[in-house]
Amino acid sequence: MGFVLDGLDAEDYDRTYNDRDLLRRILSYFRPKLGPMLLVAAMIVLLSASQAAVPAIGSLAVDAIADGTIGEAGPALVAAILGTGVLSWVFNYLRQKHSAQVTGDVVLRLREDAFDAVLARDLSFYDETPSGRIVSRVTSDTDDFATVSTLTMDLISQVLMVAFVTVLLFVRSAQLALMTLLVVPIVVGLALLFRRIARISTRRAQRSLSRVNANLQETMGGIAVAKNFRQERQVYDEFRPINRQSYEVTLRQGFVFSTIFPVLFTVAGLATVALVQLGGSRVLAGGLTAGEWYLFLQSVALFWFPLTSIAAFWSQFQQGLSASERVFALIDAPPRVVQTDARPVGKPAGRIEFRGVTFGYDPASPVLRDFDLTIAAGESVALVGHTGAGKSTLSKLITRFYEFQEGSLLIDGQDIRSLELGAYRRQIGAVPQAPFLFSGTVADNIRYPRPEATDEEVRRAAAAVGGGDWIDALPNGLLTDVGEHGRALSMGQRQLVALARLLIQDPAIVVLDEATASVDPLTEAQIQEGLDTVLAGRTSIVIAHRLSTIEHVDRIIVLDHGRIVEEGDHVTLLARGGRYCEVYNTYFRHQSPNYRAGTGFVTVSQGQG
């Protein structure tokens, strides 16, 4: 279907639940609310009965007029109509109040479960799923689900009212009642047929909307880059087809839904004509009273009302059902990182061994093949190599953000899969290139891994990093507000905060992706000093971008296309003139204090590579 449906595929964790499972799942959310729901149900029954009483009283009035007894019966009938009006209002008020409470509670729990599931997802989930799509599952999808429960209660109420009217009609004339019921199978058949089509087009509409959300979210995230490169036009041009697609899909959904009404109204109109004809001839023949005839006409009209409103609600109903399906799929998505055991971790020494590890983001094209590497406890290792060599991939496996396909990864000789994941992660200090700071103060951010850390501990950690002078440079010291994502701090300051945070966490293993952005020499020196403090006594794996790091570490590992092509310390490797020297010439040479453009190249031996 070309453009209109492009990119509207399901997420790979999406699934289709059959109606029974979906219903069972939905009901499981309502079960804890059984008490208030029974109250709502009682109110619905009473409300429907009092509404159905109105045409019944009307038909008594018509009969009373016909046989001339309206004079005596009139006041009682008027009082009955008024009474049922007041009662309807009271029942309706109680129903609305309690059903709003039930729905609100259910959505609250559903949203908590969805958010909990999102937090539990592996990092691969976030790499693969645009955050806008996740946001729309947790927010608008749960809202759509709320609409379903409100609509369901409305529908039940209407259907009950029809049931009461039908009973009344049966009491007065079985023949007319049976005539009215004749149309039910036709309408139900049509509605069932329509249901399938509606569900498909609704699902597409939701996906297209979440594509719009995802695009907006990404744009906001990268707005600084877009503006810097004057790409506003291109960003807009990318948005337009996605927005257009949402328009087309929603329009198509509207068309699908609008087909049901003409069909239903036609059937309803034809059936009403037939019924009026049949019933009218019976009245003329004297088989029915005028009151029965009145009740019959009212019933036919009432009968169509819930049936057409089922169709009218169908779109929202379908929307809510497929929304709930999407939320459940998110909640049920199986984790990729699977632990086989939950052995206690304690304080590991920090020995890391990759044994024949094969891993690919897409298993069909591995990034690491049969990879072996042993890092001793307390050793500091720098990973270097051209972009895409697999440096970050190694760190993502150690942090257990991704699941490898073959081989084993041992921590202190124990299979990484057998460890208690939460405890293991607490022993891993991972620092990304651009450390993320949460809104709050510098102290809040340093305390992040251990909220119970005292002010004194926080102050000591900050002071231990780079001598602590950087804190004095902050306008409000440790109480300086870092702004959204830490934007109020310089890149260098953010890195210093991240290092102090590591000291509070006190992990056994540090995995650090060094920032590529250069900072001023003073901050650089503070960061270097901070690193020396933070890495002392811990196993560290640094994706190195700074000359001072590669000069200081115990061992440098040169990676190329997921393989180790050389290893050793800086001096030995430089002397060897191999692959390391190529990498050095490209990335590190210019950082030397003696660097002058065009000089300082290290000779690479022929035949290397």
Ligand SMILES: Nc1ncnc2c1ncn2[C@@H]1O[C@H](COP(=O)(O)OP(=O)(O)OP(=O)(O)O)[C@@H](O)[C@H]1O
């Ligand atoms: N989330 C991902 N999904 C799919 N492929 C990925 C993903 N992350 C990395 N890759 C691929 O895996 C390979 C290794 O990437 P990796 O990020 O480990 O390289 P790197 O050496 O850290 O590079 P850089 O220095 O640029 O960060 C690359 O070919 C990259 O395209």
